[in-house]
Amino acid sequence: MAQLTTEQLIDIRRHLHEYPELAMHEFKTHDFLLNTIQTFNQQNLEIRELPDLPTALLVYIQGSDPKRTIGYRTDIDALPVTEETGLPFSSKNTGIMHACGHDVHMTVALGVLNWFSEHQPKDNLVFFFQPAEESENGGKVAYEQGAFKGKWLPDEFYGLHDNPHLPAGAIGCRMGTLFAGTTEVNVDLIGKSGHAAYPQAANDMVVAAAEFIGQVQTIISRSVDPIEGGVITFGKLDAGTIRNVIAGQARIEGTIRGLTQKMIEHIVARLKQIANGVAISYGAQVNIQFNQGGYLPVENNLALTKRFIEFAKQDPATEFVETEPAMTGEDFGYLLSKIPGTMFWLGVDDPKSQLHASTLNPKESSIAKGIHSIVDFLEYRQQERN
The missing domain is CATH 3.30.70.360 (Alpha-Beta Plaits)
Structure with missing residues (x-):
């Protein structure tokens, strides 16, 4: 497969939205992600599964001149919410919905991964498709099982969460704590x-x-x-x-x-x-x-987040918004307590709704914009040799 088109990305997002699965039961989601990734250029890719966490996926991209390993994480589970959007691609799994936007998260991650499968990065990249963010702290489980040992251990970790109250495709972030x-x-x-x-x-x-x-x-x-x-x-x-x-x-x-x-x-x-x-x-x-499990505060690393914000402010393709901390929880906080990194918002422009609502309907135009901003940042980060 060559570079994913916007239409293909939207098709991927809609498929994921139609078939949501709860924490630790994301088996069809895992299979769809795996099958999609296997259509990408495999020249520099290595796919790894975790026997004790069977719905998780890790993908390693070998860098051409690596000085570090950069990690990118997306969550893949859904919520026990009955959808009320009326969309033609509404959830087909009764009582389960991607009401937190993880379908968008996964699609963006696939888009970024697809880009770097076609354009070999300088630094090594590790993509983590994580189960059980909404409950059962899948990030903590994966870490404790040794998912990030050896070459799979990122030197720095990044991840996003969609935000219905920011413009579609905008990037929001702040120094210090993002989530409680x-x-x-x-x-x-x-x-x-x-x-x-x-x-x-x-x-x-x-x-x-x-x-x-x-x-x-x-x-x-x-x-x-x-x-x-x-x-x-x-x-x-x-x-x-x-x-x-x-x-x-x-x-x-x-x-x-x-x-x-x-x-x-x-x-x-x-x-x-x-x-x-x-x-x-x-x-x-x-x-x-x-x-508490793995739901520690999402405390962004000061040095890495300063770089991230400085880049986002000057990048012509990125609309940056400095945000306030939120009292919502996210188990990426556990991984950031072990590995320095940054979490940020991706605007999806649905101000009449909110996260976890049965009516959440993210703007799909946010997907391509989000991919563009993240690819730009990761390429910029690889130009820095320290």
Whole structure:
């Protein structure tokens, strides 16, 4: 296959959009990606699969005069969302949708890979088609399985996320943290159930849960620097079985967001203190569990990001927008904690919608523009010999 045309790229994106798959189940997506890559010029390519992470793909491009290895990552999974776009290429997999735009991410990555299969780079390139970004932290799993050992270890890593609130094809980035880190929190409160008419003989966990939730609201408002910020959201509360029985147990489930790992650890510590206090006050057992997995803050490397932004600002093919940090999570943060790199936004111009919405409809004109900007940057980066 020669260079992919815009029409071919759109066909690829629409196929991927029609057949979305959930984390760790991206088997048909993997096969489609593999089959597509195998049609590219294979002269300098090496394709690698991971037996213990069977939906992942790695592609190595041998450089002509390598001084470094540059990595590029795309995520490939979808979300458990029922699509409501009405598009002729809407999801054919019931209850699953590329509502976060990973179909666009993959198409851009294939376009960049295709370019460099036809135009050998100076530096080595490693492309990582990563499963399970939305859940199960596929980046962390791949790293811990040794996916990036030896020649497969990039010296620097890049990746994008689409943004419906930026113009189609625009590149957005910032120094420092781009995305927040996220941590799941589960709280189990255990007391004693009893008859509604005899509260003195029971230990009501609805009341204890309400007190816990109320106290937690003071963490952000009174224990966090307003300039730094943080988020705690409890989205689920289960307690009781019937109106006239006092609930002896309650479970609260939520999420923590912070722009630095230090902030997340501070919020976690305060939650533990409140849990201990409620346990003492109510004579209850309060068990609190945290799970961050690979969803660390996406903290861009200062030196590499400075180069990236300087390039984007002067590149005539790139519309650059300096963006604010976002409280959304991304497991590329884990890889950036191990390998220096930069994550950036690709505008897809759908301002009436948002990421994870059932109506998300990225502008397809963003694909070719994104490929052009990324190819330009990677070629520019290879001219720098330090």
